[in-house]
Amino acid sequence: xxxxxxxxxxxxxxxxxxxxxxxxxxxxxxxxxxxxxxxxxxxxxxxxxxxxxxxxxxxxxxxxxxxxxxxxxxxxxxxxxxxxxxxxxxxxxxxxxxxxxxxxxxxxxxxxxxxxxxxxxxxxxxxxxxxxxxxxxxxxxxxxxxxxxxxxxxxxxxxxxxxxxxxxxxxxxxxxxxxxxxxxxxxxxxxxxxxxxxxxxxxxxxxxxxxxxxxxxxxxxxxxxxxxxxxxxxxxxxxxxxxxxxxxxxxxxxxxxxxxxxxxxxxxxxxxxxxxxxxxxxxxxxxxxxxxxxxxxxxxxxxxxxxxxxxxxxxxxxxxxxxxxxxxxxxxxxxxxxxxxxxxxxxxxxxxxxxxxxxxxxxxxxxxxxxxxxxxxxxxxxxxxxxxxxxxxxxxxxxxxxxxxxxxxxxxxxxxxxxxxxxxxxxxxxxxxxxxxxxxxxxxxxxxxxxxxxxxxxxxxxxxxxxxxxxxxxxxxxxxxxxxxxxxxxxxxxxxxxxxxxxxxxxxxxxxxxxxxxxxxxxxxxxxxxxxxxxxxxxxxxxxxxxxxxxxxxxxxxxxxxxxxxxxxxxxxxxxxxxxxxxxxxxxxxxxxxxxxxxxxxxxxxxxxxxxxxxxxxxxxxxxxxxxxxxxxxxxxxxxxxxxxxxxxx
Ligand code: WTA
Numbered sequence: 051x052x053x054x055x056x057x058x059x060x061x062x063x064x065x066x067x068x069x070x071x072x073x074x075x076x077x078x079x080x081x082x083x084x085x086x087x088x089x090x091x092x093x094x095x096x097x098x099x100x101x102x103x104x105x106x107x108x109x110x111x112x113x114x115x116x117x118x119x120x121x122x123x124x125x126x127x128x129x130x131x132x133x134x135x136x137x138x139x140x141x142x143x144x145x146x147x148x149x150x151x152x153x154x155x156x157x158x159x160x161x162x163x164x165x166x167x168x169x170x171x172x173x174x175x176x177x178x179x180x181x182x183x184x185x186x187x188x189x190x191x192x193x194x195x196x197x198x199x200x201x202x203x204x205x206x207x208x209x210x211x212x213x214x215x216x217x218x219x220x221x222x223x224x225x226x227x228x229x230x231x232x233x234x235x236x237x238x239x240x241x242x243x244x245x246x247x248x249x250x251x252x253x254x255x256x257x258x259x260x261x262x263x264x265x266x267x268x269x270x271x272x273x274x275x276x277x278x279x280x281x282x283x284x285x286x287x288x289x290x291x292x293x294x295x296x297x298x299x300x301x302x303x304x305x306x307x308x309x310x311x312x313x314x315x316x317x318x319x320x321x322x323x324x325x326x327x328x329x330x331x332x333x334x335x336x337x338x339x340x341x342x343x344x345x346x347x348x349x350x351x352x353x354x355x356x357x358x359x360x361x362x363x364x365x366x367x368x369x370x371x372x373x374x375x376x377x378x379x380x381x382x383x384x385x386x387x388x389x390x391x392x393x394x395x396x397x398x399x400x401x402x403x404x405x406x407x408x409x410x411x412x413x414x415x416x417x418x419x420x421x422x423x424x425x426x427x428x429x430x431x432x433x434x435x436x437x438x439x440x441x442x443x444x445x446x447x448x449x450x451x452x453x454x455x456x457x458x459x460x461x462x463x464x465x466x467x468x469x470x471x472x473x474x475x476x477x478x479x480x481x482x483x484x485x486x487x488x489x490x491x492x493x494x495x496x497x498x499x500x501x502x503x504x505x506x507x508x509x510x511x512x513x514x515x516x517x518x519x520x521x522x523x524x525x526x527x528x529x530x531x532x533x534x535x536x537x538x539x540x541x542x543x544x545x546x547x548x549x550x551x552x553x554x555x556x557x558x559x560x561x562x563x564x565x566x567x568x569x570x571x572x573x574x575x576x577x578x579x580x581x582x583x584x585x586x587x588x589x590x591x592x593x594x595x596x597x598x599x600x601x602x603x604x605x606x607x608x609x610x611x612x613x614x615x616x617x618x619x620x621x622x623x624x625x626x627x628x629x630x631x632x633x634x635x636x637x638x639x640x641x642x643x644x645x646x647x648x649x650x651x652x653x654x655x656x657x658x659x660x661x662x663x664x665x666x667x668x669x670x671x672x673x674x675x676x677x678x679x680x681x682x683x684x685x686x687x688x689x690x691x692x693x694x695x696x697x698x699x700x
Pocket of ligand 1: 317362363364438439440441442443464465466467468469470490551552553565566567568574577578579
């Protein structure tokens with residue numbers, strides 16, 4: 051195996067890094083390994099603000115963990131209120147840039163406190179109480195963060211649904227959560243067009259009685275329908291609360307249990323039905339904010355920009371909870387990276403003097419394709435650290451990022467983690483851990499991964515296996531909403547006592563982890579998680595479709611792309627037209643990001659004798675354009691040759 055290039059931390063960076071050198075990292079890692087409870091317990095004590103200190107660090111009844119029992123805490127208090135008295139009152143919390151030219155706002159911690167308490171009062175006035183569930187379906191505007199923090203302040207469980215999800219997908223989430231309220235906006239801006247969010251909410255809510263109200267923020271000013279008795283403007287809800295003595299300021303933060311549910315975030319698993327991943331309060335806050343200090347080397351004057359949408363876990367942990375808990379200034383951008391031109395990211399970096407920039411390999415690859423003239427037209431000298439997340443970063447993209455954007459000055463932190471892990475698990479701590487392009491490198495302190503075979507036995511160095519994590523960690527998912535059995539079975543049954551990530555990996559002789567991608571039916575398109583089954587069930591809803599099988603195929607920019615094999619019901623079709631119609635259909639059922647790149651019509655699908663679709667074969671067809679290996683269990687061999695032949699014709 052060829053060893054890749056290694057980039058040690060520069061002296062300039064290491065000399066002022068929060069973790070300054072390999073020895074400091076090793077010492078911290080060893081301390082956490084020796085006594086993880088004490089390690090996390092001490093940090094919880096020093097880093098978080100408690101109403102009541104916890105009594106115990108961990109109660110572990112596998113796979114169910116309770117962290118910091120007995121402690122009373124509030125996430126909103128930790129992210130907002132405490133910064134009013136720690137010298138950060140006038141510090142910008144959010145620097146927001148809208149997509150349309152000139153749209154911008156700067157919100158200090160004091161202003162954020164005002165916005166959050168005012169909106170929390172509106173929620174109280176609408177009758178929402180601790181443990182109620184609220185769906186948030188908003189564009190990337192500060193009010194999205196305000197809505198989340200206001201829920202957290204009251205102990206209301208929020209679930210943010212990415213604005214790119216369709217009405218259908220939104221409806222499924224509203225139902226699964228039995229939500230009482232939906233918070234939305236008239237629309238948001240993306241690539242110069244309005245994304246009509248309120249219209250999607252109206253469609254999603256048809257016939258759902260348990261949603262009593264919809265709060266609508268006015269963002270675009272376009273005409274929308276307001277349903278009498280159900281829909282209320284954000285500003286009217288606030289005004290109504292402000293004129294009622296019981297719901298005026300101050301809105302005190304609720305003193306919640308350390309394990310109080312903070313949010314549910316739906317993510318794709320191996321079935322058609324997305325899973326509601328539940329995160330709780332104290333452990334999640336602790337680990338997201340610690341990773342800001344360790345992985346992003348956060349300093350008081352940093353300007354931190356994570357380009358993810360808050361609708362995904364990356365935005366939850368690294369736009370809202372992690373950075374705000376750590377008292378950082380975050381940049382938040384509403385729109386597309388290529389609008390109005392390919393230098394939008396770089397113009398934002400320049401304008402806000404961003405020091406830490408965190409994005410996805412897909413975005414990097416898409417920008418590489420446009421050429422160096424776009425970044426070169428901007429002053430990027432404020433940057434000191436670059437991050438990557440969501441999918442494996444290929445060494446060529448890494449090198450470009452390091453050289454063209456970071457000018458070989460900025461460490462690149464390739465961060466591996468998942469919706470379920472809550473916070474970054476494996477990443478090079480800059481200033482300490484030498485980087486190897488394409489490797490997420492070493493685990494963070496308190497995280498004990500391993501690479502194992504199908505029996506759960508550790509594999510040798512450089513051999514591929516399943517990535518697992520031993521021992522619970524504070525920001526781990528606590529369960530799947532309403533489905534603890536599935537939580538147990540999916541994540542904690544393959545290797546007893548250990549967490550099964552669903553990723554393949556290998557570990558090299560330096561102990562570095564190389565993530566190789568999913569081993570299950572989860573696809574990763576532009577860093578967005580999508581299950582093959584989700585797309586298949588969308589396709590078979592279409593009246594012309596008899597059967598569908600979906601696999602991921604490699605894609606130069608988005609990492610993977612959706613490829614669907616479809617058999618049709620009897621009838622006369624214009625297949626060109628139908629192909630486009632089915633692509634739109636999937637966009638309508640799930641969201642535009644799930645639209646298949648390719649649809650192949652076929653007479654039949656390859657199945658085993660027991661009737662299971664042989665996805666492995668289909669994957670091989672789209673990857674290598676031929677089929678190898680054992681196909682003796684295949685029911686109808688002719689299908690495979692037909693599929694392979696079809697490719698020859700294409
Ligand atoms: C993949 C996103 C390689 C992985 C935070 C994981 C990565 C899935 C990396 C989780 C990385 C995430 N290198 N692969 N640095 N980061 N992944 O839940 O397959 O949206 O299981 O969380 O993304 O995606 P999720």
